[in-house]
Amino acid sequence: MNKKKIxxxxxxxxxxxxxxxxCKAAELFGFRFRGGKGSHRIYVRDGVRxxxxxxxxxxxxxxxxVKQLLNVVEKYKLLEEENV
Known part of the structure; x- marks a missing residue:
């Protein structure tokens, strides 16, 4: 699926x-899994604070x-990037 549809x-x-x-959506938008404890997972991306x-x-x-991911996607215009 493409970024826009997700x-x-x-x-x-x-x-x-x-x-x-x-988690898969975050990875699709270029975030990488950095770790976590228990039920938590932390994702980071270069260029995103x-x-x-x-x-x-x-x-x-x-x-x-979910809304945090959507807000970051909007703030950094991650929908406009090429699909990799």
């Missing part, structure tokens, strides 16, 4: 996003964390 799916329903889908911290709660991502 972005739109996350934006339409941020309350019902699987944790693994959010913010770190993304995702938490797995019964297989789902927290809605505010």
């Amino acid at each position: 972005y739109e799916q996350l934006k339409i329903n941020p309350k019902n996003v699987r944790f693994e889908a959010l 913010e770190m993304l911290n995702f938490q797995n709660v019964k297989g789902k991502a927290k809605p505010y964390q």
Whole structure:
């Protein structure tokens, strides 16, 4: 799936996003897994000041964390980049 389609799916329903889908979306937008403890995963990207911290709660991502990814994508115009 392309970035635009993933972005739109996350934006339409941020309350019902699987944790693994959010992690894959972050990687699609160029973030890399930096580590984490327990149910948390931290993603970073060169050129992006913010770190993304995702938490797995019964297989789902927290809605505010989905919105954080969407906000970073908008702020840094990551939708405009070429698909790699």
